[in-house]
Amino acid sequence: xxxxxxxxxWATPGMVVQVRTRxxxxxxxxxxxxxxxxxxxxxxxxxxxxxxxxLRACVDDVLPGRVKPGLDIVVIGRLGTRDRPxxxxxxxxxxxxxxxxxxxxxxxxxxxxxx
RNA sequence: CCAGACGGUUGGAUGACCGCGCGCAGCACACCGAAAGGGGCUGUGGGAGGAAAGUCCGGGCUCCACGGGAAUACGGUGCCGGGUAACCCCCGGCGAGGGCGACCUUAGGGAAAGUGCCACAGAAAGAAAACCGCCUGCGUUUCGACGUAGGUAAGGGUGAAAGGGUGCGGUAAGAGCGCACCGCUCCAAGGGUAACUGCGGAGGCAAGGUAAACCCCACCGGGAGCAAGACCGAGUAGGGACGAUCAGCGGUUCGGCCGCAGGCGCAUUCCCGCGCUAUCGUCCGGGUAGGUCGCGUGAGGCGUUCGGCAACGAACGUCCCAGAUGAAUGGUCAUCCAUCGCUUCGGCGAGGACAGAACCCGGCUUACAGACCGUCUGGCUUU
RNA sequence: GCCCCUGUAGUUAAAUGGUAUAACACUUGAUUUGUAAUCAUGGAUUGCGGGUUCGAUUCCUGCCGGGGGCA
Numbered sequence: 001x002x003x004x005x006x007x008x009x010w011a012t013p014g015m016v017v018q019v020r021t022r023x024x025x026x027x028x029x030x031x032x033x034x035x036x037x038x039x040x041x042x043x044x045x046x047x048x049x050x051x052x053x054x055l056r057a058c059v060d061d062v063l064p065g066r067v068k069p070g071l072d073i074v075v076i077g078r079l080g081t082r083d084r085p086x087x088x089x090x091x092x093x094x095x096x097x098x099x100x101x102x103x104x105x106x107x108x109x110x111x112x113x114x115x
Numbered sequence: 116c117c118a119g120a121c122g123g124u125u126g127g128a129u130g131a132c133c134g135c136g137c138g139c140a141g142c143a144c145a146c147c148g149a150a151a152g153g154g155g156c157u158g159u160g161g162g163a164g165g166a167a168a169g170u171c172c173g174g175g176c177u178c179c180a181c182g183g184g185a186a187u188a189c190g191g192u193g194c195c196g197g198g199u200a201a202c203c204c205c206c207g208g209c210g211a212g213g214g215c216g217a218c219c220u221u222a223g224g225g226a227a228a229g230u231g232c233c234a235c236a237g238a239a240a241g242a243a244a245a246c247c248g249c250c251u252g253c254g255u256u257u258c259g260a261c262g263u264a265g266g267u268a269a270g271g272g273u274g275a276a277a278g279g280g281u282g283c284g285g286u287a288a289g290a291g292c293g294c295a296c297c298g299c300u301c302c303a304a305g306g307g308u309a310a311c312u313g314c315g316g317a318g319g320c321a322a323g324g325u326a327a328a329c330c331c332c333a334c335c336g337g338g339a340g341c342a343a344g345a346c347c348g349a350g351u352a353g354g355g356a357c358g359a360u361c362a363g364c365g366g367u368u369c370g371g372c373c374g375c376a377g378g379c380g381c382a383u384u385c386c387c388g389c390g391c392u393a394u395c396g397u398c399c400g401g402g403u404a405g406g407u408c409g410c411g412u413g414a415g416g417c418g419u420u421c422g423g424c425a426a427c428g429a430a431c432g433u434c435c436c437a438g439a440u441g442a443a444u445g446g447u448c449a450u451c452c453a454u455c456g457c458u459u460c461g462g463c464g465a466g467g468a469c470a471g472a473a474c475c476c477g478g479c480u481u482a483c484a485g486a487c488c489g490u491c492u493g494g495c496u497u498u
Numbered sequence: 499g500c501c502c503c504u505g506u507a508g509u510u511a512a513a514u515g516g517u518a519u520a521a522c523a524c525u526u527g528a529u530u531u532g533u534a535a536u537c538a539u540g541g542a543u544u545g546c547g548g549g550u551u552c553g554a555u556u557c558c559u560g561c562c563g564g565g566g567g568c569a
Contacts (some may be wrong), residue, residue, distance in 0.1 A: 275552030
């Protein structure tokens, strides 16, 4: 919720991404946490689940080792999430991270993330 | 070959890698939690439907209520026979209606038990009825007709519907008044388990429609639903028991034991009455969050044989086949199979119907790209 | 998942089985120099599809949409 309320977000046809940097005092300062949101606009329960799974698969593909630690990321599904080709979906995600200045050029291992 | 009717099957296939939740086996950690309980890794097994949908019927199961029976009320069902655990379901038949036909549709008991309704129009909407018309008698007459007493349902007009239809005879005019044919009602041989059918006979024809209007008759029905229900069980706030301490006044057998006062509640004001009264500790019980079970061997699937026109039943063999709970089936790739578009006929591109289990079964209804199989009807052509 | 309620003009509501009615809003016209007010005027497949009936908003039935409740 804190991430969703923040100002840092970017939208593409495949998804909307919101980012928040955790304060030092919070738990898991070195981890990246990812949350997914799929609203009823997308369709019924099965269509929402499928959109959510596609987003999760996309994040699992892209994320490891490329994102600054200590971030909370919220990925929101849109109508396009269901039918968009997977490679385009990945491109969307990378573009979002770039625009939100979340990509990490240095060496950080993947400390794990929860969703 | 064209057009059509009915029934059934299927609901993309194979493989690879990475994931998801569940079962089983093994291993490890003592990781989360107060507890109940949950979790990690590895291997392995299987993981949506014919409608899983709508929640419209019928059951199982669970809790609640209930001594038995009957009646009433309310709700449902409603041709006959069969099937089934049961049904508003299914099968077979009957009647009625539709179609050239294959075939389809059908809430289809009772209208001489009673009540209601049938708007508008029309004279009249039900044991009826004379508006126009037709005919007869009498009276008047300006010879056109008018008045009056009757007869008459053939004609006109109204309506969804006007109390058989057509023709001939008959008559003052008419009329089942008589006759023929058709229809109808009643009796009824024979057939059929029955619904029903009906050889034959009788009757001049009565009894309009509506019961998905009230109703009558027969039969059936207790209520709620897995968010049912059962077990384990924090914290907080109530409840109970025990112990300790304190009180505005008085008493005291020194026990929160008794009385008074005060406060609060019994809708409100006064009087009376009734009930409860503070703090701390320990224990007990109900119960909430949370957790576990319920939860999948079942009216079960498949196959063969037998009985039955069929629905279905029986016997034998064989198989174990989803179980989530902020809720698992996904992602990517390759080859093929349908489909569509472009095509220089080599290919290229797009792209997969309706739809997603939530306690479980039997039905119904609704949605559905296509593909395949079988039976039958009508028409055309050829032999 | 289960259980209820509801659907009529643009909106809010009526209507014994018998021409779908009213208010507000809207369209068009009249009145006015113009506006308001006033007068006239038009607009509904009764959510959709079947059935019963001579006739259905009403009765029966199947779908569709909207709203509410149950731990």
